[in-house]
Amino acid sequence: MGQAVLTIENLDLEFPGFRTTAKALNGVTLFVQPGEIVGVVGESGSGKSVTAMVSMGLLPKGSYRVTRGSVQLLGHDVLGQSERQLGEVRGREAAMIFQEPMTALNPTRRIGQQLLDVIRRHQPLGKQQARAKAVELLRDMHIADPEQVLDRYPFELSGGMRQRIMIALAFSCDPQLLIADEPTTALDVTVQRQVLLLLREKARQRGTAILLITHDMALVSQFCDRMYVMYTGAIVEEGPTGQVLASPSHPYTQGLLASLPERAAPGQDLDTIRGQVPNLAHLPTGCTFKDRCAYRMPRCEQRPGLMPADSPAHLSACWLQAQEPQP
Ligand code: SF4
Numbered sequence: 001m002g003q004a005v006l007t008i009e010n011l012d013l014e015f016p017g018f019r020t021t022a023k024a025l026n027g028v029t030l031f032v033q034p035g036e037i038v039g040v041v042g043e044s045g046s047g048k049s050v051t052a053m054v055s056m057g058l059l060p061k062g063s064y065r066v067t068r069g070s071v072q073l074l075g076h077d078v079l080g081q082s083e084r085q086l087g088e089v090r091g092r093e094a095a096m097i098f099q100e101p102m103t104a105l106n107p108t109r110r111i112g113q114q115l116l117d118v119i120r121r122h123q124p125l126g127k128q129q130a131r132a133k134a135v136e137l138l139r140d141m142h143i144a145d146p147e148q149v150l151d152r153y154p155f156e157l158s159g160g161m162r163q164r165i166m167i168a169l170a171f172s173c174d175p176q177l178l179i180a181d182e183p184t185t186a187l188d189v190t191v192q193r194q195v196l197l198l199l200r201e202k203a204r205q206r207g208t209a210i211l212l213i214t215h216d217m218a219l220v221s222q223f224c225d226r227m228y229v230m231y232t233g234a235i236v237e238e239g240p241t242g243q244v245l246a247s248p249s250h251p252y253t254q255g256l257l258a259s260l261p262e263r264a265a266p267g268q269d270l271d272t273i274r275g276q277v278p279n280l281a282h283l284p285t286g287c288t289f290k291d292r293c294a295y296r297m298p299r300c301e302q303r304p305g306l307m308p309a310d311s312p313a314h315l316s317a318c319w320l321q322a323q324e325p326q327p
Contacts, residue, residue, distance in 0.1 A: 003034075003075070003143075004034075005031060005034055005071075005094075005176050005177040006030070006055055006071075006072070006074075006094075006177055006209075007030075007031045007071075007072040008028055008029060008030045008031070008051065008069070008070070008071055008201040009072075010027055010028075010029055010070075011025050011051075011068070011069030012027060012068040013025040013030070013064055013066050013067070013069075013072070013233075014067060015055060015064050017140070017281070020069055020319065021281060022280040023280050023283055024064070025050055025054070025233045025234075026047075026232065026233040027068075030051065030228055030235065031282050033209065034207065035207045035209055036225050037203065037210045037212065038210070038212070038224055038227065038228070039061055039213075039214060039220035039223070039227040039230045039241065040211065040212070040213050040214070040223035040227070041210045041214055041215065041216070041230070041256070042230035042254075043277055043278050044233075045214060045280065046230040046231050046233070046277070047180055047230050047232070047233035047234070048213045048214075048215075049182075052179050052181045052213045053181075054066075054078070055071055055078065055179060055211070056078075056086075056090055056094060056096050057073075057078045057079075057083075057089075057160060058090075058096070059088040061083070063122050073094055073156075073177070074093045074176055075093060080223065084269075089267075091118065091121065092122045092173050092178065093176055093177070094178070094179070095169075095171075095179040096170070096178070096179045096180070097170050097183045098166075098181055098182075098183070099178070099181060099182040100186050104166060104181070105154040106154075107153065107155055108153075110150065110152060111149055111151075111157075112131065112134060113138070113150055115138075115150065115165075115169060115172065116131060116134060117178050118169055119133050119134060119172050119173075122172075122173040123173065128194060133172070134146075134150060134168075135150065138150070138164075138165070139200060140170055140171075140202070141164045141165070141168045141202070143161065143164055143168075143191055147282065149165075156318050159186055159187050159191070160187055160191035162168040163187065163195050164195065164198065167199055167202065171202055173217065174206060174208075175208060176208060178203065178209070178295070179210075180199065180211070181213040182215070183195065183196070183212070184196055184219070185214075185215075185216075193222075194221075196219065196222070199223075200223055212224060217256050217257060217260055218260060218262065224241045226238070226241060227239070227240075228288075229244070229250065229252065229253045231254070231277075231289060232277065232280065232283055232289075233280060234294065236250045236252050236289070236317045236318070237249055237252070237309075237314075237316045237317070237318075238306070238314075238315050243311060243313070244314060245257065247309070247310055248320065249292050249309035249314065249321060250289075250317065250318045251289065251294065251318065251320075252289050252292075253316075255292075258270050258271040259272050259273065273292055274292055275292035276292075278291070286300050286302050286303055287300040287303040287304055287317075288317070294298060295318075299322075300319055302319075303322075304317045304318055304322075305317060308321065310323050315324060
């Protein structure tokens with residue numbers, strides 16, 4: 001393995017408000033190696049999208065405060081770079097795919113114009129060469145009749161087709177890292193699978209690493225080499241996907257898995273995790289999952305750090321893993 005393409009270390013990030021401050025990330029440490037597909041999974045409000053946005057330097061300046069930690073994206077110190085420097089990294093070395101391509105594609109411009117803009121911004125190509133590259137990219141994304149698609153407007157295409165074009169845009173400059181934030185949530189299940197298979201195929205062919213942000217444990221299980229589980233802005237479990245899914249260690253991960261529809265017997269109600277995610281402006285002390293946890297014990301009043309579960313690579317932030325006797 002070479003140097004990690006993304007390294008986040010001990011990151012604390014908050015959004016100051018008028019009366020309260022939401023502690024969105026609390027000691028997040030995460031890395032992505034070259035060519036790896038890594039999943040970050042959690043409920044809404046877990047901090048997974050904030051992690052994605054801060055990794056790319058896309059959080060609006062002045063809206064947040066980093067009180068500790070660092071973010072290194074392909075050797076660049078994201079928190080210390082200017083917007084102009086980050087703009088050069090984005091698109092050329094790292095790219096992002098969002099849930100709804102309509103928000104990323106300009107509805108008033110044809111697909112071809114938008115693809116050509118991105119290709120020519122980062123590569124010294126003439127118009128004809130850039131158009132030939134755009135056709136090649138769309139063909140590579142298994143889009144039939146790419147010449148015709150280049151002349152269409154985004155609204156003339158299906159959601160699945162738009163997302164394929166976003167993937168083509170993201171790959172257009174051969175990035176080393178692609179961050180995909182809920183890339184298929186707006187699509188139906190069959191198209192979702194096709195788009196993710198395409199994403200993985202292209203990433204593997206080009207050696208591109210992917211950080212897949214999702215609420216969907218099933219997607220992580222199918223597509224990711226390693227995974228992180230987030231809760232209240234912290235990593236609560238991490239490890240190789242097969243190990244985490246075969247023996248989930250944190251009660252939150254166990255709850256997420258138990259609530260998957262495919263795990264319920266026919267006619268049986270789905271399991272759900274009881275209680276609510278705590279307010280990030282008023283996080284409880286100690287383990288932030290304690291009010292929802294069936295295994296809560298006195299020690300849970302102290303915050304657990306990540307500790308090895310069944311292997312050194314599989315970690316869980318839960319006192320149930322602690323080897324030493326309970327105080
Ligand atoms: Fe449950 Fe305690 Fe583990 Fe938190 S540390 S998940 S409350 S057992």
